[in-house]
Amino acid sequence: MGGLFTLGSSLIAEAEQTHEGLSYLGLWVNVLFVLAILFGLMSYAKKGLNERVFKNPITQGFEQVYLFIENMCVVIIGNHGRKYVPMVMVLWLVIFTGNIVALFLGESPTADLSFNFAMALIAVGYVQYEGVRANGLFGHVKHFAGPKLGGVLVIISGLIFVVELISEVLKNVSLSLRLFGNIHGGHVAVESMNKLGEPILVPYGMFLLPIKLLTCVVQAMIFTLLTCVYISLVTHHEEGHGERHAPAAAH
Amino acid sequence: MLGLGIAALGVALGLGLIGFGALTGMSRQPEAIGRLQVVMLIAFAFVELVFLLSVFVAPGIVKGM
Amino acid sequence: MSTERNSGGAAAVVVATVIGIGLMMGGMYVSLNVHLGFVEAMNKSGIPFDPGKTVSMMGVLLILFPVIRIFFIAPLAAAIGGRTSELERTFAEAEELRGEMTKMRSEYEHRLVQTEADARERIQAEIKKAQELGQALRAEAASHADELRRKAEREIEAEKNRVLTELRLHVVNLSLGATEKLLGENMDSATNRKLVQDFVDKAGAAR
Helix, strand or coil, X not given: CHHHHHHHHHHHHHHHHHCCCCCHHHHHHHHHHHHHHHHHHHHHHHHXXXXXXXXXXXXXXXXXXXHHHHHHHHHHHCHHHHHHHHHHHHHHHHHHHHHHHHHHCCCCHHHCHHHHHHHHHHHHHHHHHHHHHHHHHHHHHHHHCCCCCCHHHHHHHHHHXXXXXXXXXXXXXXXXXXXXXXXXXHHHHHHHHHHHCCCCCCCHHHHHHHHHHHXXXXXXXXXXXXXXXHHHHHHCCCCCCHHHHHHHHCC | CHHHHHHHHHHHHHHHHHHHHHHHHHHHCHHHHHXXXXXXXXXXXXXXXXXXXXXXXXXXXXXXX | CHHHHHHHHHHHHHHHHHHHHHHHHHHHHHHHHCCCHHHHHHHHXXXXXXXXXHHHHXXXXXXXXXXXXXXXXXXXXXXXXXXXXHHHHHHHHHHHHHHHHHHHHHHHHHHHHHHHHHHHHHHHHHHHHHHHHHHHHHHHHHHHHHHHHHHHHHHHHHHHXXXXXXXXXXXXXXXXXXXXXXXXXXXXXXXXXXXXXXXXXXXXXXX
């Protein structure tokens, strides 16, 4: 049993030899690179904003993204979800740009666990902030304890409270680790497939490009989608909407 | 190595089940495709998370013990 | 609401910037100087995690959210909203215009129908009037003709009587003359005349 796991970890360690995490400065360079691309696109798209019909293709793309995210927010969170659109859209844009950069370069912010963890912390922290703002501090804490139970069942409430706290922490881990695993795993997969095709000089890894492109979009979407679900969970008690998502989110 | 294989097997089964369920639901109710896709993606994410946890976290924990 | 959010937004930007810069500095310090045991363990087991980087990136993201919102998303949302409202307005205007057109058309059709009915009625009335006039004219003409015919008949009657009287007188005279010549002068003219007269009357009655 132990040998099994040492095998697995040694495999990962081998992968890590080629892909140790970015250094502090390297992460800064990557983040600034991504932000430069993002801001360049945005300022280019801003020029086409004043027309009656958006002819600028970049502007059209941003418009589509905006409408998509607005739709997502409204469907998942409800009618008051429109005010979370900017926050969710910034997350989406950063993740998507980072993923696209990761398609072509070996390193990218989203392929770095620390950056993803920062994003997840921000997202979940924002969710907690919204929860406190919507329900009050006490109401928000009470929300962790699950449904109201009387008598001896208070113990169960306490258990639920602990479980919910753990799940709240795990939200961070799950969000960041998912993104990291997908993007970084894509890199590793490409590397190993390239190694596979080395003897006959065929870069097999390049054939993974389409599925990696799909992963880019899907991962950006899942990150923002889960953020929306978390927001809807903490801000949506009165309309009975959150209960339906509860089993899905209470992992 | 074998553990990775087992984990991949389980995740593949889970993803297949989710896809099967989602496709069945979609073909039964084409008007609910949007909602089903969202829920399906969320379920995908959680199944995938289990695999990632098993790959990245479990070896460390076991080694630390 | 919106003004409150705007002022709150400006304050939030300042706060976020300050916190973000602080986090960046702290993260840099942590990343370069602090070495935590569990992080070492994680790194060894294959999870390249660096809390210093995380903290700094949290700072970057904190600054990034309001900046991107103000720099791009707010104008984009405003543009899209403006366009949507403009479209809606245009659509509403078109709808209104269409309703007006429909109303006008129905009104016009109604008026057309009414006019047609009016015209038909008037034509009918004219036709009726003309027919009446024609009938009256015909009746008048018929009566006129009748009158003329009666007059003519009367005239004919009168003429016949006159001619008959004349003829009788003439016959009397002729027969008187012939009888005188036949009988000579000895005949009392008065008695004879009476006799002849009687005869002629009888003849006239027999005739």
